[in-house]
Amino acid sequence: MQCEMCGKEEKLIEAVVEGVVMHVCGNCSKFGNVVPLQPTIVNEENKRIQEKTRIKQDDLAEGIVDGYSKIVKEGREKKGLKQEELAKEIAEKESLIHSIESGHIKPSFKTAKKLEVYLNISLIEKYEKKIGKKDVNFKDELITIADLLRAKK
Ligand SMILES: [Zn+2]
Incomplete structure (x- = not known):
């Protein structure tokens, strides 16, 4: 093996x-x-x-920031997108975007990353964890x- x-x-x-x-x-x-x-x-x-x-x-x-719901909503509105349109752009369900913006669901790291890139916002806190001797920043998934x-x- x-x-x-x-x-x-x-x-x-x-x-x-x-x-x-x-x-x-x-x-x-x-x-x-x-x-x-x-x-x-x-x-x-x-x-x-x-x-x-x-x-x-x-x-x-x-690692997801506390005010994520507001940040996503404002980021989306800045882009002039409807929840449905944003969902399509990042290949997620509209219901998920709705839940995130209403604060019911914290986005997963993967979703948060997509939202960050697409909306040019910051959702993931600088989160460092030691792995061995090397500091690894989980912001970079x-x-x-x-x-x-x-x-x-
Ligand atoms: Zn090996």
Whole structure:
């Protein structure tokens, strides 16, 4: 089997990377955010890892600024767009735009990013988290594991 991170043929171990279970080599398992799952691991330990992953996702959700509903609405009106038109432009449902603007639903990072770019607004707070020794800014959601591996070198 090949390491899912670097492609090296080696004895692989299971590790949680960015909340996804992957099969990686010993080298990659040491990398940054990887939580190794030993075969002898107890249920308690698994629970702890799941908890950690869940907390991380919650952290990310907090990256959307508080006044997002107003910012989206004003940005859209500045562009002279109806909710329906904006929805079409960013390939989302009109009902989602409505929910975001009424403050009922926080946009996902992906949606927020699209809104930011399309409306030229700022929805995602500068949100930094340490991964290994390298500061990673989650504002740039294009960061991939490959980027992180490069950053390590
Ligand atoms: Zn590897």
